[in-house]
Amino acid sequence: MEKITRFLWFCSGANFNLLQKSPTESNKYVGIGGTVFFTAVLATLSAGYALFTIFQSIYAAIGFSLIWGLMIFNLDRFIVSSMRKRANVWSEWKMAIPRLIMAVILALVISKPLELKIFEREINRKLDEQKIQMMAESKEALSSSFKEIGVLEARKDSLSRAIQTAISYRDQLQQEYDFERFGVKTDGSSGIVGLGTNAKKKEQQLDEAQLELREMKADNQNRIDLLDQEILAINTQKEAEFQKVKPQIDGFDGIAARIDALSHLTSESKAIWRANIMIILLFIAIETAPIFVKLISLRGPYDQFLELAERNVEVYTSERTIKLEYESDLRLIDMKKTRTI
Template structure:
């Protein structure tokens, strides 16, 4: 008998002494032990990835992963070893149902982090989409808290529009003046070349428009500069507010966010939903396999030897109890 066989027997929770007397059951308990052992390994990997997602620390992940794997291993070992083959199907199913329920719960807990790892790329893309949406919502919310910005922008645009309007009017007068002095015949010009009376009037109008434009540019530019200074202060305040929100958005990749993203992906893609279901069913099958093996397998020599050993203990305890009661009655009778 090699060490691997003994180790797998230990994993199955079997009694070595009794199992050596029933060699025909040895391979069955090797298979059961192997299933329990590899379930523990999968549980370690699952818990390690889950904790690494939360703390981003390889040491925490490895430590907790090993601890969780050992706990699942011990629990599975207890579930299987506590089942008894008594030859009565109804009694066996009564013992198996609560153990099956517990095995299914364990399978769901173990499978979820590994599902997140398998669909990690798709989940990351979904999280990026949500981060972009959160950024847009945050910017809109912060902008709504600074209504003065919009008012100042309107004032600034209004001042620029007035300057543009004065410049446009000056340009129109410039064009009319040029047409008049160069003798271009239009509905508003005489068509005579030279600086005549009409040309001088238009020149005076042009000079007045230019002075108005220059004064307007000086006055409005001073107001625009003040508005720009105020806008710069408000922009800085908005950036400070956004800097408080930015880390929360960047850190939106925890376990709950990934589970929610996986649910969203599953709802959008039938293939992902089906693959997700197959993974869960696979883990349920692996976790419940040892229990079903004990249920469907016939009552073998090991089960009979185990029942005999337990019966011996029961009879021994009954004998000792009866003997103790009689000795006590004799002592009381003598008194």
Template sequence: MQIHTITRFFWFCSGAHVPLLKRLPTETNKYVGIGGTVFFTGLFASLAAGYALYTVFDSLLIASIFGLVWGLMIFNLDRFIVSSMRKRNKAWSEWKMAFPRLVFAVLLAIVISRPLELKIFEKEINRKLDEKKMEMIAQSKLAIDKGFPEIQSLEAKKDSIQAETEKAIAFRDKLQQEYDFERFGTKTDGTSGIVGLGSNARKKEQQLDAAQKELDGTRLSNQARIDTLEAEISRLMAFREAEFLKRAPQIESFDGLAACLDSLYALTQESEAIKWANYFILLLFIALETAPIFVKLISPRGPYDEVLELREENVQVYVKEQSFKTKKRSERNIQLFESEVFS
């Protein structure tokens, strides 16, 4: 009973007329194969579409519903295509009739193959997305920095003040060295070379004390200015950081379907292996999507096709007979009507 139920289901998937197939047991396996191909093509389409929507909405429920609807649509379309193709031992006419369907099947294959390609190359795509995010972060920081030129100006002022302090320290250190040389009798262009605290040493000491006093004043004044500048720099940097934090979520969410497709394209340009793997995956899905049509095209004409054509011809003959009878009846009625009117 289980096998019989599965057989009937695949017959339904093939679009065949079940009561007619029951009378032709030799055709059972043929249409089970055609129906199975149609069914699994729809199943693969459903899985691919569901994954594509999951990457967009990140919702399992939405992805499942849309994937089911998409799979049913593809299933119904393939079933219609296969059931509408007739085997009449005219290969060229059959291929000509199937050509538009094959083109449409290829387009569908391209659409449904993309999501699964994204899944197959997920790790490589994530790595590429991380690189892109880092690049976007760097560009964003650079753009934000350009929007706060005051920070660089204040940093330059701070460096200038610090240079002024360092210059005063260097001058003090120079006087300290001259004072030490004078005390210890080291002969230079600016010292006497006499050991001890003589008049020259005291004069050097006074100059050193004045330089130290001036340095202390400069340090105190400059530190106050530096503190003011640093406070302003900290305030502007806080604004800059807040501006970056506003953009950060947009950068972090840069992992949608379009971004993944762009990353996959970039990977195919960088790696020959990925490019060829991408081509073969696409060809595989084209083969899967066009399989129902090719199965119907390559299947030989059998008893089912003979009986079906006979029934269709019987219907055509019956329609012609009824049309001829109706036409003759109408002509006879017109003649009777004319004879009554003109008699």
């Protein structure tokens, strides 16, 4: 237990010798040190997630996140240890304001990667939506670059419509021929059963239409096959161009993309916006807690011992300065006397 206490004293930046002389201050600096330590732990976890997202390597993420955590730990320890309890409250606040600003900036930096982790599922869903939209836009852009596909498809449709028109005409002649054979009375048939003159004429027209249809099918199908080959070649080229862009879309998963997705989510959902604000405020409270503890706590024995130690150094330095100046003046006087003689 003593080792943990001394470690937390170290985290708070307190002087061990002075704290041992003022045991009533021990718990306060244990609490301050614990806040500094756990803030550094959160900073390490936050940086680890952010760096893993960037590098996609657990070893690089662990290495750099430890360096980041130690840097945050050192900054927080410096911010807390450099504050002094004075008799003048306003002077304390003047010292605290720049430290509070730095603490808020650190809290905003530390909280962002953890926000991304907390809303990871929602962010992934938003990124998928953006990827789908980007793919659609990419395909649309490629389609506008390969307009000849539309022209070739229109030619195919024209040839297919011509075949369908010929088939419809052949079917119409077939029906008229059947009506004429079976004696069905219509505007175009005589109504006499049997293969009469009209029926033979209809049969001749049907044979001619069937022959034309057969020739048209063969000719148009050859043209359609050639058009299909051209369309296939262009589509292959189009797909190759899309495959060049696709990895960039699939890789749209970096830290900046996630921050942008979180920004969209907070603007679309008030619930997510409130939760995001609460997380930021929580980290600001954690980061600024040691500073506020020092501000609102009463001036204790440790602060008096610390001021006394600093005052001793100041007085000792002044005495040494005066003594050195006095000795220097004596030496100068002696030198002048020697020259005069």
